[in-house]
Amino acid sequence: xxxRNDWIFGLVAILVGAVALFGxxxxxxxxxxxxxxxxxxxxxxxxxxxxxxxxxxxAALLLRLKENKGEGTxxxxxxxxxxxLIVACGCVFIAALPYLGYPxxxxxxxxxxxVIVGERRAPRIIKTSLLTTAVLFAIFYWGLNVSLxxxxxxxxx
Amino acid sequence: MSNILLGLKYVMQWQSLLMxxxxxxxxxxxxxxxxINATIxxxxxxxxxxxxxxxxxxMLLAGVYCGGEYGGSIPAxxxxxxxxxxxxxxxxxxxxLHRKGETGKALYASLFSSVFGGMVGAVALMFxxxxxxxxxxxxxxxxxxxxxxxxxxxxCSLGEDNVLKGIWAGLFGMLLSTIGFDPFAGCPRLTFDxxxxxxxxxxxxxxxxxxxxxxxxxxxxxxxVGDTAEHKKIDLTVPGLADLKKWLPWGxxxxxxxxxxxxxxxxxxxxxxxxAYSFVxxxxxxxxxxxxxxxxxVVAPESANNAVTGGAMVPLLALGIPGSNSTAIMLxxxxxxxxxxxxxLFVDKPEIPYSIFTALFVANxxxxxxxxxxxxxxxxxxxxxxxxxxxxxxxxxFTGSYAYSGEIFDIQVVLxxxxxGIFMKKGKLPHAATVLGFVLGFIMEANLRRALIVSKxxxxxxxxxxxxxxxxxxxxxxxxxxxxxxxxxxRKKAATA
Numbered sequence: 001x002x003x004r005n006d007w008i009f010g011l012v013a014i015l016v017g018a019v020a021l022f023g024x025x026x027x028x029x030x031x032x033x034x035x036x037x038x039x040x041x042x043x044x045x046x047x048x049x050x051x052x053x054x055x056x057x058x059a060a061l062l063l064r065l066k067e068n069k070g071e072g073t074x075x076x077x078x079x080x081x082x083x084x085l086i087v088a089c090g091c092v093f094i095a096a097l098p099y100l101g102y103p104x105x106x107x108x109x110x111x112x113x114x115v116i117v118g119e120r121r122a123p124r125i126i127k128t129s130l131l132t133t134a135v136l137f138a139i140f141y142w143g144l145n146v147s148l149x150x151x152x153x154x155x156x157x
Numbered sequence: 158m159s160n161i162l163l164g165l166k167y168v169m170q171w172q173s174l175l176m177x178x179x180x181x182x183x184x185x186x187x188x189x190x191x192x193i194n195a196t197i198x199x200x201x202x203x204x205x206x207x208x209x210x211x212x213x214x215x216m217l218l219a220g221v222y223c224g225g226e227y228g229g230s231i232p233a234x235x236x237x238x239x240x241x242x243x244x245x246x247x248x249x250x251x252x253x254l255h256r257k258g259e260t261g262k263a264l265y266a267s268l269f270s271s272v273f274g275g276m277v278g279a280v281a282l283m284f285x286x287x288x289x290x291x292x293x294x295x296x297x298x299x300x301x302x303x304x305x306x307x308x309x310x311x312x313c314s315l316g317e318d319n320v321l322k323g324i325w326a327g328l329f330g331m332l333l334s335t336i337g338f339d340p341f342a343g344c345p346r347l348t349f350d351x352x353x354x355x356x357x358x359x360x361x362x363x364x365x366x367x368x369x370x371x372x373x374x375x376x377x378x379x380x381x382v383g384d385t386a387e388h389k390k391i392d393l394t395v396p397g398l399a400d401l402k403k404w405l406p407w408g409x410x411x412x413x414x415x416x417x418x419x420x421x422x423x424x425x426x427x428x429x430x431x432x433a434y435s436f437v438x439x440x441x442x443x444x445x446x447x448x449x450x451x452x453x454x455v456v457a458p459e460s461a462n463n464a465v466t467g468g469a470m471v472p473l474l475a476l477g478i479p480g481s482n483s484t485a486i487m488l489x490x491x492x493x494x495x496x497x498x499x500x501x502l503f504v505d506k507p508e509i510p511y512s513i514f515t516a517l518f519v520a521n522x523x524x525x526x527x528x529x530x531x532x533x534x535x536x537x538x539x540x541x542x543x544x545x546x547x548x549x550x551x552x553x554x555f556t557g558s559y560a561y562s563g564e565i566f567d568i569q570v571v572l573x574x575x576x577x578g579i580f581m582k583k584g585k586l587p588h589a590a591t592v593l594g595f596v597l598g599f600i601m602e603a604n605l606r607r608a609l610i611v612s613k614x615x616x617x618x619x620x621x622x623x624x625x626x627x628x629x630x631x632x633x634x635x636x637x638x639x640x641x642x643x644x645x646x647x648r649k650k651a652a653t654a
């Protein structure tokens with residue numbers, strides 16, 4: 001059931017629980033119409049998560065003490081490179097969206113994701129990014145009346 | 158019977174059939190687009206119903222409602238991104254089947270079970286609307302709490318070899334559901350002074366991040382995919398009679414569950430699909446195959462969430478209470494046309510409720526055709542090169558989550574959930590448990606606190622004041638204990654053998 005490096009999960013689990021407990025600290029004095037109040041459930045959940053985290057840390061340490069070479073989940077930071085790059089592109093897209101607008105921000109995002117996942121054929125990248133943006137814009141903006149951000153294009157239109 | 162024939166007479170007019178067909182197709186397409194659910198698809202059509210005959214207008218919306226609940230399952234199977242909240246459960250086994258090369262089985266299991274579930278819902282509505290409404294009214298806060306608790310016990314079995322990880326993921330989902338304004342005290346909770354978190358996290362961005370973006374991240378990590386030739390033949394074989402026979406009993410049970418859940422105001426299709434999935438997984442002889450491509454994992458949620466369409470009409474038509482967002486839109490349509498739903502509607506204007514009953518039945522037959530067309534069209538998505546597919550999924554989930562709320566903040570939520578999701582995947586923490594905790598967490602907390610007000614602060618009173626809640630809580634407790642100790646029992650048996 002437990003793995004040698006479950007201590008990583010255990011630490012994260014405790015951290016999440018601790019953040020939740022910290023977050024509800026200031027609500028301790030809040031009056032509520034119900035007897036449980038706003039902090040009861042988050043507190044129970046947080047302690048539950050901390051408890052499960054602690055169990056995993058102890059179990060992983062015990063396994064290590066026993067020098068049990070049980071299998072563990074291995075993380076290679078290098079493998080996360082494409083994820084980090086896509087996230088970075090997403091952040092740039094989010095930052096650019098209000099200014100450049102949807103029609104101009106989306107094609108570079110699509111193109112970047114395609115390049116990150118290994119696509120090298122420029123015509124395919126250009127075609128996919130422009131076509132997808134056009135189709136999505138048409139469906140959401142005109143078809144479903146969603147006011148997608150237009151950025152500086154709004155003034156031009 | 159004469160009233161049903163009256164309803165049939167209205168439905169069989171060409172305008173009604175045309176509107177039903179248009180509604181079903183629009184709903185299915187709307188459901189397929191992430192961020193657009195049945196409610197939004199109905200709301201978009203509402204202004205067009207002003208000039209219509211009331212019966213025809215309601216039929217159009219009923220068609221959209223049915224199609225919308227089904228449509229969400231198509232992207233769930235093909236790209237692992239549920240089009241609607243209720244299709245979240247379909248991702249677990251539907252997408253796994255698609256990846257195993259059994260796309261046809263997954264898509265048609267979803268179509269057939271949706272149609273079947275919808276029909277069961279319609280028949281239930283025809284014959285037991287009034288008694289069902291009284292059953293629904295017997296469910297108070299304590300019963301809702303117990304029902305949600307029972308559904309949550311599924312998290313214990315989602316953690317594969319580590320039950321505790323499944324429980325942690327469920328607790329994490331519940332914790333996420335507590336973010337935002339507290340419904341009773343009216344104070345912001347766990348928002349860390351981020352204004353956009355005041356309304357809490359929304360289901361659509363959370364699901365898109367945890368399911369779709371996580372899958373994109375996962376595939377991008379698995380090496381270069383740009384040159385992968387994906388022009389393989391997609392298997393679209395229609396499941397045979399033997400499969401249908403196997404699915405029928407489960408589909409019937411889950412549809413019945415869907416009708417019951419649908420009749421309860423506030424529960425809805427998402428809760429129904431999760432409870433049905435949980436029920437089938439726990440009752441199955443091979444629970445370990447769920448999440449790895451068991452067709453019953455598609456049949457259960459789809460038959461339940463489409464049966465909800467019939468059940469949800471019960472409180473609306475019999476009591477005048479809209480139990481879900483979609484039926485609230487329907488109520489809006491009633492009001493536009495000066496129709497007051499409630500018990501007197503059956504006496505004053507019987508053609509309206511009985512036309513709706515019949516229309517729901519016919520809409521589900523039309524859904525077979527609409528579904529077939531949409532499947533043939535949508536399956537092309539699976540044939541586009543993988544690099545383009547991953548990029549399109551990113552574009553679609555970002556656009557869909559923005560469209561749902563009109564806030565850029567929701568795109569940030571998708572991105573963060575994607576990052577959380579990929580680490581959960583690598584750490585073998587089940588996303589499904591987090592989504593389940595998120596869906597049921599709010600229902601559980603709100604109803605527990607309401608029940609505590611009723612029981613004057615007695616926690617024991619919540620469980621013992623009603624027979625229904627006592628039984629449901631006992632089942633939930635037994636289910637948790639079984640999930641915790643069953644692996645130990647199995648290991649012991651294996652060791653002795």
